[in-house]
Amino acid sequence: MSLLVVGSVAFDNVETPKGKVEDALGGSALYFSASSSMFTDVRLVAVVGDDFPDEPVNFLKGRGVDLSGLHQVEGKTFRWEGRYGADLNEAETLATHLNVFGDFKPVLSEEYRKSEYVFLANIDPCLQRDVLDQVESPKFVALDTMNFWIDSKLDSLKETLKRIDMLVINDGEARSLGGDNNVVRAARNILKMGPRFLVIKRGEYGALLFDGEEFAFAPAFPLEEVFDPTGAGDTFAGGMMGYIANKDSVSPEILRQAMVMGCTMASFDVEDFSFNAMRNLTHPQINGRLNAFRNLIHCTDFASPGKA
């Protein structure tokens, strides 16, 4: 099934304890597409400047991503500069240069408007609604956001939340948006704002899915070498939405599998800078890690034994 992603394409300057990269390819839409295109046909909407190279465009085309929605305009591409300390769970943003992204107004082609699955990456909630206005009859819409919008445009964000099916945010964002430090109560509060499903990303601790009645949990894969967590959240969302679009289902079973797939894809992403780990990834490699995931949480059924 067709999967539309609207978000950023960027150059990143990133420093982690493992090293430093400049002008690395990044942005939510790139990470999301590189991941989700393993599973389904992806349509990308974003804007880049005239400094953006052909190589990543050709790579994604080779993966079957429709890039007719990637608009190239005069000026410089969006740039993010960030640093990770010993705690790789959170980046310190050193600089954000919106550049051509500052005037981003997503316009969808006739074909894009017929998309069935939609992922609205972290952009202004008002733009996210603009996109939704253009999609004719989406089957399932997922959305990411960040503390910046929760703090500065809460009312606009709440308008958008009424129109989506699944919100995908991190732990701190969930506590902030839900107005409660307890993640269960925060999750309940968030679902009252509109979405049917909430996914909470917890970095190296995994992810939680809440449908208003019960929680499902998937761990992060314990990795010996984490090079760069940049894009892990969008790679996770790409794995999850790509799997959902592939299966054309949001049954409880498919959603749980999709979350495990999201964690799996994210576990590859962080093993290299930029989305390099996605470039040569194969389905047998993905299956290998899915097996390792299964083993990680495997526990045979048992009951409380009482005293022997």
Added chain:
Amino acid sequence: MSLLVVGSVAFDNVETPKGKVEDALGGSALYFSASSSMFTDVRLVAVVGDDFPDEPVNFLKGRGVDLSGLHQVEGKTFRWEGRYGADLNEAETLATHLNVFGDFKPVLSEEYRKSEYVFLANIDPCLQRDVLDQVESPKFVALDTMNFWIDSKLDSLKETLKRIDMLVINDGEARSLGGDNNVVRAARNILKMGPRFLVIKRGEYGALLFDGEEFAFAPAFPLEEVFDPTGAGDTFAGGMMGYIANKDSVSPEILRQAMVMGCTMASFDVEDFSFNAMRNLTHPQINGRLNAFRNLIHCTDFASPGKA
């Protein structure tokens, strides 16, 4: 099988966002016994002052705990004062009054010396070795410690680690003892110090078990109301060691089940102050939460689908 615990019995003054308790019953050995005695015969070694009441002693006796090793001496019982902020994962210690615990020298009776399973709660690593010198031929020894000993008595701690089977510590302690912020590398480094197994407690994020080759993971149960995290780690260890002693096995399967049991018992503990949640806990209640745990991490097998 017999399970020996050596640790503290204390009065706690605890403040959490949910309320405040003074003179609450606490200490590692009390929490551990209240939990593990659901599954096996427990022998407790600790010291209290002449201000310690009979009620908790009678409660534990009713659970079949052997308290002949609980020495009552002149003076005041160990007292801990702590506070939890909105982040319930870490306590701020406001005061520690060792009182009679300052002269604690564990001496084991003939019967205690024949104990098969041993849990050395968080005390001076030198005292932990003293206990091990007295136990004739333990089948399995688990140990807890804390940053205070890692920072101030590392050599002594390392001597003790050579003689134990399983170390049970929290995330921060593992990173500190293992000398690496990456939990996988830290875990490898720790196993080189002696233990065959390492369990890393991660508060609301669950627990990891590492045997040198592979990791097993158990989540913490998402709870709507967390009243008091005090003792959660010892309650976890009690559930884990109690289950192991009950099964008289440390097979990979039993260890994984034991860790899930540890998380289950800890999830009850935090729902009330002190170890009150342990007092009327029943095996059907435990089984109910074990089922909820299973459901939390349940995911049917699936493979990477490739593009549809």
